Amino acid sequence: PLLLGVMGDPIAHSKSPAMHNIALEAAALPGMYVPLHVKPEHLAEAVTGALALGFSGFNVTIPHKVAIMELLDELDESAVQCGAVNTVVIRDGRTKGYNTDGIGYVRSLKEETGELSGKIVTVLGAGGAARGIIYALLKEKVASVTVVNRTLSKADELLNLLNGSQTTLKSATYDELQACLPETDILINTTSVGMHPDVDATPVEAALIPEGIIVSDLIYNPLETRLLREAKARGCKVVGGLGMFVYQGAYAFEYWTGVDAPVSLMHSAVLEAFN
Numbered sequence: 001p002l003l004l005g006v007m008g009d010p011i012a013h014s015k016s017p018a019m020h021n022i023a024l025e026a027a028a029l030p031g032m033y034v035p036l037h038v039k040p041e042h043l044a045e046a047v048t049g050a051l052a053l054g055f056s057g058f059n060v061t062i063p064h065k066v067a068i069m070e071l072l073d074e075l076d077e078s079a080v081q082c083g084a085v086n087t088v089v090i091r092d093g094r095t096k097g098y099n100t101d102g103i104g105y106v107r108s109l110k111e112e113t114g115e116l117s118g119k120i121v122t123v124l125g126a127g128g129a130a131r132g133i134i135y136a137l138l139k140e141k142v143a144s145v146t147v148v149n150r151t152l153s154k155a156d157e158l159l160n161l162l163n164g165s166q167t168t169l170k171s172a173t174y175d176e177l178q179a180c181l182p183e184t185d186i187l188i189n190t191t192s193v194g195m196h197p198d199v200d201a202t203p204v205e206a207a208l209i210p211e212g213i214i215v216s217d218l219i220y221n222p223l224e225t226r227l228l229r230e231a232k233a234r235g236c237k238v239v240g241g242l243g244m245f246v247y248q249g250a251y252a253f254e255y256w257t258g259v260d261a262p263v264s265l266m267h268s269a270v271l272e273a274f275n
């Protein structure tokens, strides 16, 4: 049987086991995906342990996504470009790290909104989540990405890591949103502003959101943030963060098993785990 799991600290509330066990069952693959509570000081031993126990792979979540990188035999381009790993594949006794967060998010965005090539995108935030998403947007050949951040220097640092593509990359402050939003096709929030318990917070004043654009939030707790609620009221197409979670898992499942992930079943399993 396939042995899979997720290493994190804390880990008790992870929805990944529910999502992946349903997927294994639906694909008629004998196996099990288990939550693994691993403290930072035990991460190296945990990786060795997973190899010794015959695991086929595992996810890593907070706080291990960066620390795991130096413990693996090999890193995929996605992991190098994102500077973090969320998925480890074990094959022939060797470990390889991938990052499926950004490509997972972009796959869900594309599914909800259509082709992304040529689009003008504004990204709020310049942290790890933004990096993974911008990496994936560049692969989709979007026309431009403007990174808006409180700390402008962090936006510039991020863009320096990602240059060398045909997409125009710019940085901006929140004061410049008024100028850049009217041109924007897709607005994506990667900051934690609006996340539970601060559900009354929003990163962008509603009046600044152009009517009818695509507005997306990586936050999935709550499922509909204030940003999305206000954007919807302005006739925008809105895309929440749950799809990112489901599709990062779908890619991981496909890397481990070589079988297409039963995405809609995984989606309903996660929703059920929330209720």
Ligand code: ATR
Pocket: 124, 125, 126, 127, 128, 129, 130, 149, 150, 151, 154, 190, 191, 192, 193
């Ligand atoms: P993550 O991995 O979730 O992206 P991170 O790397 O800590 O987390 O990045 C958090 C991002 O959210 C940063 O861009 C941060 O802005 P600063 O670089 O200026 O700190 C942004 N952020 C967090 N709280 C914010 C707030 N209250 N208002 C605006 N931006 C915020």
